[in-house]
Amino acid sequence: MNIELLHIHKRFGPVHANNDITVTFNEGRIIGVLGENGAGKSTLMKILSGYQPATSGEIRIDGKPVSTNGPLAAIGSGIGMLQQDPLDVGAFTVLENFSYGQPGGLFFRKSRDYFKKQLAEYSQRFGFDLPPEMPIDALSIAQRQQLEMVRLLALGVRTLILDEPTTGISAEQKDALFNALRELAHDDGMIVLLVSHKLEDVIALCDEVIVLRAGELVGAKEMPATTQELVALMFGGELPKPERAPAPIGDVVFSLRDVHLRDTRLDMPNLNLSVRAGEVIGLAGLDGSGQTLFMRACAGLEPTHGGRILLNGADMTGKHYRDYLTRQVVFGAAGRIEEGLVAGLTLTEHMALVMDHKPIIQWPAARQRMTQQIDHYAIRGRPGDHIEQLSGGNQQRVLMALLPDAPQLLVLEQPTRGLDVESANWIWQQLLARRESGTAIIFSSAELEELVTYSDRILVFYAGRVHEVTNVADTNIDELGHMIGGEFNHA
Template sequence: MQIELQQITKRFGQVLANDQVSMTVQAGSIHGLLGENGAGKSTIVKVLSGFISRDSGSVLFDGEAANIKTPADAIRSGVGMLHQDPLDFPPLSVLDNFVVGRGEVLAKGLFSGLKFVNLDRARQEFLRLSETFNFSLNPDVRVADLTVGERQQLEIIRLLSLGVKTLILDEPTTGISASQKTALFEAARRLAAEGKSVIFVSHKLEDVEELCDRVTVMRAGQVVGHAEIPCPDSVLIDLIFGKELALPIKPRTQQSEPMLELDGIVVKDDRLTLKVDTLTAYKGEVIGLAGLEGSGQQLLLLLCAGLMRASAGRIEIDALDMTQKPYPAYLKHGIGYSPADRLKDGLIRGLSIHEHVILRQPNQSPFIDWKATHQTALEAIAMFNIRGKPHSHVERLSGGNQQRTQLALLPVPLNLLLMEHPTRGLDIESTLWVWQQLIARCQTGTTILFMSSDLDEIMQYSDRVLVFSGGEVSEPIAASELTVEKLGQMIGGRFE
């Protein structure tokens, strides 16, 4: 099935996520979709698959206008999407998940006019599709017991059983084994050979070059170019980034005493295994963590904050072994963590600035000194220039003032500060103010590790940079030594 997207536009408030996006995916092809964080890739494929409604523009399937408002509409029209985290029901069996979405009833007929699932026939179809694509799936096991790669395989054959002619794969090679990746690529090629089309969303240049026939590159919500594969890496990197990297503006920190030392670290979540052989961060140093979302940066920050345990290795902070220590021990030792989602993970809805200050106080007494803590709240508001009052509820503050409040709540003294997207959503004034405060902390010996989707921010404020790609991490590189091509290669999974 040929797909045409014509001038698709989608806004989220003031953010223009897709700006007049047009692209054509030919039947029988595997079409890559590339771009850095925030380029608009996820929005456009969610528009196509019915998870997001477009504001304007047209979608054509084989030349006919399509009215896609829901995922069910998309599937009926022949488009299905495999998400990074497959949409399944872990407590149910593989076979039960396979028949979900058929509009049939898993029960014996007590009501006239209803269509019921024939489980024997469904089992036969499941086994036939599994064998066709060389997937080794047991229909009777719970989905909760499958690997990420096996859950992907289940979702692929479920979508195909529903008549999907165009399959969207969103970053499908993260967290799966080499053999599962091989099976996935063979399945995609088989679908293309049968005249179906595949849209492959990825940041891994090696995967794109191995699998795709053609790519579309997006940047800042717009399509900036197309390319036939094979194509030189330099062409793709220029399209993806489109500019030279910003120059460092932070005064370079001279390496002195170590603040953070990692040795033989292995840390895992459901999708990713991150390995860090060795890393030393020095007092007063800023290390930026570059890479696409979900590449391992957050795992490293959570580990160093004491919010996640390593399955192997040793972590030492300011010459103290912190391996397997509980989170309160990290707080006591001056390790602060500032999450990206301020109202979900950093602050508490319904509580005032004053109440947040009370929670921060290391007070063993069951009684609260309201007068003293009110004065402390006033001092924090003045010191961090928070536009609010002690009684102001944090959810009513602007994004910049929520970030200032988070900074006001960090432990004192602050030895190690770990930050996710420190200036995301902030205006220029607030961004500059935040970094002035952070650099001032560095001058007193605080070490900062931060992740950001803004490469300019990483380049301007980092002494050194770690680049992440699918759980792999580079050696620390001086920001002044990075180039667009070198950074693009590593973000794309090529560290050599």
């Protein structure tokens, strides 16, 4: 199977997201698709996988023109895409989602045992933990990505497109995934297209890369290549290293006292933490180790089962998120569209939701404020655009634009998830500016370098246990990786 994209154009109003792109993908190859956020790479992959129609251009498979008018048509042509925010059905179980779309699928004309066996085989092959009867809303984002991947393989796709597939998975899971992708491409002759901002993953996995910039194809390179070479292709030169200027640490603004948290998998008693104004607390751990439960409890989104939560001395135990929000505690979810933003609303409508509430919405003021924020945060979009029209990186910038200027506490799940190096550095510039104004920050990240670079202290979560790293400046990434794996003697 060989795929040709010929003179692909895609326009969103005045935005030329893909500009005359011609490229060939050959079977048996793992190809990295690189570019800064908003470069057009996800749009191009959505055109190939049927989620977006091209404005003009042609797709050929083995020399024959094909139509990918919709995801089902693309899957019928052997092309499937695992998107960064998985497209699953929230009311279904893992098994029901896995069987959905397969011949005899949801209504189980084939037996449940057949699909359960098939799911188990794929899960074992890739080292995934996908309990068949678990509801989707109980899965992490990483597990949902894994489920969508094995579902596409079960549907028989021969070209697999993966958008940021290693977000939130362990090193062991990534190794297993990469080994499987190599087997699928090099042994089974599939095409694997990897959209990723993690250049170390591209270097470790890909046979070649293509690079997009501002909607145009600007380069292609056979691997191996160095990080510096790939950065130069993406941005036209080297980027400055991120810097974290010191900031004064103030009084305690937020504290946990003997807090007890639990869910269906974890039991976390006797949690104690004091966070000072201007302090940055990083949370590390494999997906499902307890950091998500912890963060949501810190913002009133999960109940406590003992202990007290204090905010500037006020007892917030048992309060709801709206009470925390009133006191300038803001939570940012990892799932941008699922929780952070509202699909179907425009950028202006999002701004209206967070502005001072009055009996009548002041639409001109909301539009003016959003226009100012689009300029300040370099968002590639317009006030009237619907949020789902924007790239993942630009959606993340919108989330930043909606944050208050000087909250008491920011609780952020993976604030740079899916962002390129330049965009991630820029997001941290905005966060550190708030820190200098006294805002305390609790954030989680799967990027160990990010944790070490920006944290004053790091809390490492492992199976519900928490280990505090206070000497971050003396802790390297290798030591932190061992701690995440449960080897706390490396601290």
